[in-house]
Amino acid sequence: MKDNPYKIAAYCHIKQQRISLNGDIILENSEIDFPSFIKSVYKHFDTDYPKFFKMDNLSKLAFMAAEIIMRPEKKGLENNQNIALVFSNRASSLDTDRKHEASIKDPNAYYPSPAIFVYTLPNICMGEISIRHQLNSENSFFIFDDFNAHYLSEYTNCLLQDVKAEKVLCGWVELDENTFEAFLYMVAKNGPIAHNVEAINRLYKKSWEI
Amino acid sequence: MGDLKQELKEKIIEQLNLEDISVDDIADAEPLFGEGLGLDSIDALELIVMLDKDYGIKLADPKEGKKIFESIDTMANYIAEHKTK
């Protein structure tokens, strides 16, 4: 594979009711169910974006992880930066798929909801982030069995080398039944950590003692 | 009719996930779309589903929705006239 001069400029991890930014825990929360957890995260960061409450769980998770990383980006910078989004997960939009299925299961109570159906696609979470930050940029959503730093890093390098993007926000946003996790990292020309598979996996696998 | 309007406001807040809006924030004659509540095209479609689910009204032509959902007043009038539940 080709060498690359790119760096990881920032990374955010939401896992097990803890949120870290660049390796430092910035929020811990004892809320057990995801909707309460993510609402408290939204409020904690004074988010002020009413559309958040129309989103499905996966989009709320991705949105807040992106919000936390993008906040420093916003300081003094305009919207419309060319930041590509390269996201992945295992469960696709299954959490919302099940809700849509439930709304059509009983022929005597058949009320499919467009507000639910629109979220039965995993890439919608990237759409929400694009709208929030006005990113007319490249978006790709991959489904893998597990977080795959090899594929993500190569794809990211390609976007940067071909100048399809100036920065790439990439990672893993997974939500399924009782588990949720978001790991997003910003790849750019400058940053403290070299952009390679070893570094990405090291940052991803960082876990905290419970 | 007053009860129906109250009910509609509550349903709209819940159905459309209007988190920081209370019933008192919605005036009877206020336009629901455009400014104010900031409802969009998906919300309009959701209201069509709500008419069916809660009041048994199936719109023959979805384009009718634009007039019906102009305000709480227009919605309440339409429902009072057409409901089957």
Added chain:
Amino acid sequence: MNKVYLSYNNIVSSYGFNSEIALDNIKKEISGLEWVDDPTLLPTPFYSSRIDQEKLWQEFTALGIQGQFTRLEKMMLVSLHKVIKASNLPLSSKVGLMISTTKGNIDLLDTENQFSKERLYLSEMGKVISDSFGFTTEPIVISNACVSGILAVAIAKRFIRQGRFDHVFIVSGDLVTKFIMSGFNSFQALSDQPCKPYCNNRSGINIGEVSASVLVTNDPDFLSEEAVVILGEGSCNDANHISGPSRTGEGLYQSIRSALHQANLRAKDLDYISGHGTATPFNDEMEAIAFDRLEMNDIPLNSLKGYFGHTLGASGLLETIVGMHSVHQNTLFATKGFQKLGVSKRINVIKETTAKELTTFLKTASGFGGCNTAVIFQGVK
């Protein structure tokens, strides 16, 4: 830098089990859409194109692959098998597998079936496909709404350029299911007639099901007759709304510009555009606005949704394959269902099968989430 090509290809559709039979019907302007009255799919009847269950079973059984497979997997295995066989390419570590789908085996959510819940996961489906042929690389599933099929082409090219692969097989597919039909119906997006792309009385989409496969390769020794070079690609978000397209066509406009820039071409260098043309009021209007902004008003343009319906995760790839054959045959295919222009900007919609020398074409697609993809191809002659 090596060129990247699209080569051997296959279409499994209501027309039959190869690209040629589909192309033959399109050339004769014969639609694959039919009237379907099936309350298990939708309470009211609708138009769709679906693969014949019995014939699919026969084609699949002839493969002699052991194991239990879902309906979608059978479609994909039949389609991909034909491409792998035609290419005669050994599946080494430089050969990738990409699967493009929006919902995969979503029918398993609804019905009582013998498959484990795991099969709902797209990576599981990926493994099933991969293992059936003996791919040695980790499959890549792309699920990016209705641009998935053409985005997979762009992604395959990108991975090949990075050196990860020399070849990538892409298989795409989605099913006509209660899940999908109910959802689009809740959006009031379905037409009760065969769809009419770009037409003044268009009234919405038809959903169809297809599996389409292709070989993407950097090796000129693996080119089929209708092979094309991938000259440029771009995929930009509208950043406007998650279901409604941008009123200025911003994402599509930027995608096409990005593709043109990479291809080092101008709009006038294009001979033909294969549009998305789903026949919703908003989508077709948005495309016209984007094409107009790029001064593409006179380039012959069609939508193929009138033949297959909207095939979701397969549509971008399916329609690209038809484009390849279009160039190879020097024939522009009609926009089935189109009668009179019904968009605010002038575009040149192809009305009937027309002989024309063709070399370079643009494929575009758009989808929920504000996504848009544009890829430019050129015939290898």
